[in-house]
Amino acid sequence: xxxxxxxxxxxxxxxxxxxxxxxxxxxxxxxxxxxxxxxxxxxxxxxxxxxxxxxxxxxxxxxxxxxxxxxxxxxxxxxxxxxxxxxxxxxxxxxxxxxxxxxxxxxxxxxxxxxxxxxxxxxxxxxxxxxxxxxxxxxxxxxxxxxxxxxxxxxxxxxxxxxxxxxxxxxxxxxxxxxxxxxxxxxxxxxxxxxxxxxxxxxxxxxxxxxxxxxxxxxxxxxxxxxxxxxxxxxxxxxxxxxxxxxxxxxxxxxxxxxxxxxxxxxxxxxxxxxxxxxxxxxxxxxxxxxxxxxxxxxxxxxxxxxxxxxxxxxxxxxxxxxxxxxxxxxxxxxxxxxxxxxxxxxxxxxxxxxxxxxxxxxxxxxxxxxxxxxxxxxxxxxxxxxxxxxxxxxxxxxxxxxxxxxxxxxxxxxxxxxxxxxxxxxxx
Ligand SMILES: [Zn+2]
Numbered sequence: 001x002x003x004x005x006x007x008x009x010x011x012x013x014x015x016x017x018x019x020x021x022x023x024x025x026x027x028x029x030x031x032x033x034x035x036x037x038x039x040x041x042x043x044x045x046x047x048x049x050x051x052x053x054x055x056x057x058x059x060x061x062x063x064x065x066x067x068x069x070x071x072x073x074x075x076x077x078x079x080x081x082x083x084x085x086x087x088x089x090x091x092x093x094x095x096x097x098x099x100x101x102x103x104x105x106x107x108x109x110x111x112x113x114x115x116x117x118x119x120x121x122x123x124x125x126x127x128x129x130x131x132x133x134x135x136x137x138x139x140x141x142x143x144x145x146x147x148x149x150x151x152x153x154x155x156x157x158x159x160x161x162x163x164x165x166x167x168x169x170x171x172x173x174x175x176x177x178x179x180x181x182x183x184x185x186x187x188x189x190x191x192x193x194x195x196x197x198x199x200x201x202x203x204x205x206x207x208x209x210x211x212x213x214x215x216x217x218x219x220x221x222x223x224x225x226x227x228x229x230x231x232x233x234x235x236x237x238x239x240x241x242x243x244x245x246x247x248x249x250x251x252x253x254x255x256x257x258x259x260x261x262x263x264x265x266x267x268x269x270x271x272x273x274x275x276x277x278x279x280x281x282x283x284x285x286x287x288x289x290x291x292x293x294x295x296x297x298x299x300x301x302x303x304x305x306x307x308x309x310x311x312x313x314x315x316x317x318x319x320x321x322x323x324x325x326x327x328x329x330x331x332x333x334x335x336x337x338x339x340x341x342x343x344x345x346x347x348x349x350x351x352x353x354x355x356x357x358x359x360x361x362x363x364x365x366x367x368x369x370x371x372x373x374x375x376x377x378x379x380x381x382x383x384x385x386x387x388x389x390x391x392x393x394x395x396x397x398x399x400x401x402x403x404x405x406x407x408x409x410x411x412x413x414x415x416x417x418x419x420x421x422x423x424x425x426x427x428x429x
Contacts, residue, residue: 127192131162225270338397
């Protein structure tokens with residue numbers, strides 16, 4: 001890969017709100033100034049800062065504004081929060097969702113088959129969470145190592161027999177892994193790539209770790225799906241980037257990587273799966289040019305699709321706010337289901353609290369007993385919701401709506417109703 005040691009690169013980090021005098025934010029991909037903010041979600045709590053009821057002090061909140069770069073079109077936050085405030089302890093655990101476990105298994109299967117990985121090959125997962133993806137590689141006989149900065153998750157993964165380095169991915173970590181295990185034939189980053197604030201450091205580290213014949217497979221929420229679903233609640237401080245293929249291709253090429261295939265997947269809120277390898281190592285599929293053409297067609301070079309997205313988000317805020325307030329006035333009881341990070345953005349943007357949403361049920365024992373950040377709505381077990389039978393359940397984890405409706409079949413059969421917030425607020429039939 002090409003080395004990009006230049007003075008421009010040093011500037012390619014978001015402005016930290018903790019800095020004494022923030023300068024104008026620069027683009028994470030091209031390093032230029034002039035980012036255009038298209039949606040301001042206001043001061044918003046950290047999405048995964050689920051605190052206990054007894055903890056004193058305000059929940060930490062920061063401005064949350066999303067912008068596009070008029071030069072390279074990369075969509076990103078116009079400010080950042082230091083990673084150690086968000087990722088040193090993390091309550092999102094991959095294995096709590098059956099849909100996600102099955103998805104990660106199919107990803108390991110696809111990479112193993114396509115690159116003919118065997119017992120001498122190494123797969124490294126960056127942001128490896130509880131080791132769910134790496135377990136799927138290990139089941140197929142591939143050697144594995146995880147990189148996970150959250151101490152609680154690294155410990156959980158190790159207890160499941162998955163070797164895990166508890167650190168952020170940088171050149172130091174890459175050298176350490178390469179010395180201990182050799183070069184990687186597959187490096188994966190599922191949903192952690194949008195978190196990366198210093199993309200150039202990350203890709204330089206990848207260059208040190210990746211075998212000349214290795215592949216780098218990224219899965220990230222796709223910008224096109226966020227716009228299409230009006231998924232404004234997927235905007236939160238952890239996600240500094242909102243990827244489309246165009247800017248990612250530019251960034252990778254600068255680091256000597258070629259994107260040779262791209263897929264759009266329905267998991268989560270609509271994912272982009274990008275396959276990259278060192279330039280010239282793997283033939284490029286037509287899928288890459290097709291998606292780039294679709295992005296040109298969708299008008300990402302102009303501000304219009306982004307302005308329309310912001311208008312629709314404001315409309316959901318008004319209509320969902322009205323629906324919940326009408327139900328409340330009629331004496332109906334409302335609970336929430338799922339306390340994913342995006343619940344924090346939605347609840348904060350609508351200004352909801354426990355007076356409207358009595359509690360939120362979530363399957364994760366790590367979240368039960370804690371509070372939705374900012375709104376301080378209690379998080380309880382799904383059993384509580386089934387026993388209580390509120391009149392309405394607002395599905396906050398709407399990307400798993402089918403799984404949730406199936407899990408709560410007894411509630412539905414007893415007359416319970418579901419509300420889905422996006423792409424427009426509605427009560428399910
Ligand atoms: Zn840019």
